[in-house]
Amino acid sequence: xxxxxxxxxxxxxLGLGWTAGRAVGPASRPAADAKAVADQAFEGFRQGLxxxxxxxxFATLSDDFTFWFPTGKxxxxxxxxAQAIEFYKYVSTAFxxxxxxxxxxxxxxxASTFVYEFRDEGTLRGEPYKNRVAVSxxxxxxxxxxxxxxxxxxxxxx
Amino acid sequence: xxxxxxxxxxxxxLGLGWTAGRAVGPASRPAADAKAVADQAFEGFRQGLxxxxxxxxFATLSDDFTFWFPTGKxxxxxxxxAQAIEFYKYVSTAFxxxxxxxxxxxxxxxASTFVYEFRDEGTLRGEPYKNRVAVSxxxxxxxxxxxxxxxxxxxxxx
Numbered sequence: 488x489x490x491x492x493x494x495x496x497x498x499x500x501l502g503l504g505w506t507a508g509r510a511v512g513p514a515s516r517p518a519a520d521a522k523a524v525a526d527q528a529f530e531g532f533r534q535g536l537x538x539x540x541x542x543x544x545f546a547t548l549s550d551d552f553t554f555w556f557p558t559g560k561x562x563x564x565x566x567x568x569a570q571a572i573e574f575y576k577y578v579s580t581a582f583x584x585x586x587x588x589x590x591x592x593x594x595x596x597x598a599s600t601f602v603y604e605f606r607d608e609g610t611l612r613g614e615p616y617k618n619r620v621a622v623s624x625x626x627x628x629x630x631x632x633x634x635x636x637x638x639x640x641x642x643x644x645x
Numbered sequence: 646x647x648x649x650x651x652x653x654x655x656x657x658x659l660g661l662g663w664t665a666g667r668a669v670g671p672a673s674r675p676a677a678d679a680k681a682v683a684d685q686a687f688e689g690f691r692q693g694l695x696x697x698x699x700x701x702x703f704a705t706l707s708d709d710f711t712f713w714f715p716t717g718k719x720x721x722x723x724x725x726x727a728q729a730i731e732f733y734k735y736v737s738t739a740f741x742x743x744x745x746x747x748x749x750x751x752x753x754x755x756a757s758t759f760v761y762e763f764r765d766e767g768t769l770r771g772e773p774y775k776n777r778v779a780v781s782x783x784x785x786x787x788x789x790x791x792x793x794x795x796x797x798x799x800x801x802x803x
Contacts, residue, residue: 555777557797592793593781597755604781604793619713621779621795623751623762635750635762637779637795639715 521626525601528631536586539579549630557638582609599626606645617645679784683759686789694744697737707788715796740767757784764803775803
């Protein structure tokens with residue numbers, strides 16, 4: 488019990504310390520909560536990719552959400568939840584059968600940024616598609632306020 | 646001073662707890678050390694990109710180092726330090742003037758995996774090159790044992 492108390496104390500102090508060191512939004516929370524927010528958001532994201540129903544993901548996004556995407560119509564930096572909603576719906580039109588995350592390779596992060604590396608596959612406009620992807624979430628309070636996506640292949644191998 | 650002591654204690658306890666929870670190689674160390682190993686390795690990596698002198702980076706790699714690269718001759722998964730040495734030297738032949746990391750966007754990680762997101766630029770076989778990149782390092786003891794690279798653009802924007 489003594490060890491457990493120390494761990495919890497450590498987490499709280501670390502969380503407050505790290506949060507104080509950088510702006511992470513109006514409702515900053517300790518790191519332990521940020522990880523839970525990110526993990527829950529990732530499940531909503533996974534569901535959106537697989538089914539085209541992005542409601543759970545959209546519910547986690549802050550109004551000033553920014554995102555970066557590597558290629559195509561939405562390549563580059565974008566700002567605002569409204570544009571994000573357009574973007575993720577657009578992804579599902581390109582993959583009408585959904586994109587299945589077949590393996591989560593790593594979950595990493597510790598303060599306010601969390602990175603998920605995974606393999607995925609689907610059918611992109613009629614062609615078989617496989618990729619490795621890293622998505623990086625910034626957590627602000629109980630929302631995701633930043634998203635950056637990176638590709639690990641040309642869409643043919645994972 | 647009291648707060649500082651608590652933070653340090655927290656880091657040590659957290660490190661031991663997290664390391665105990667998963668295998669990170671033969672010489673497991675607390676997370677605080679793993680972060681230092683990763684950050685030092687990243688500086689060697691940055692130096693290698695910029696100058697073509699990869700010695701500091703190579704010194705951090707374990708003999709069973711594995712790496713994943715997204716495209717080209719070395720696309721996919723590879724194993725072994727010897728092949729890694731060939732690969733990074735090959736990168737420098739493609740960028741004889743070096744690749745400069747112009748901004749580190751995020752450093753994240755907390756247990757044995759650390760991700761660096763950055764903007765870079767250089768000249769690739771005579772053509773201007775800009776990208777966003779995420780590199781993910783796995784730390785085993787005092788070495789880097791895994792590396793996965795992901796691209797945030799098609800090499801034309803960052």
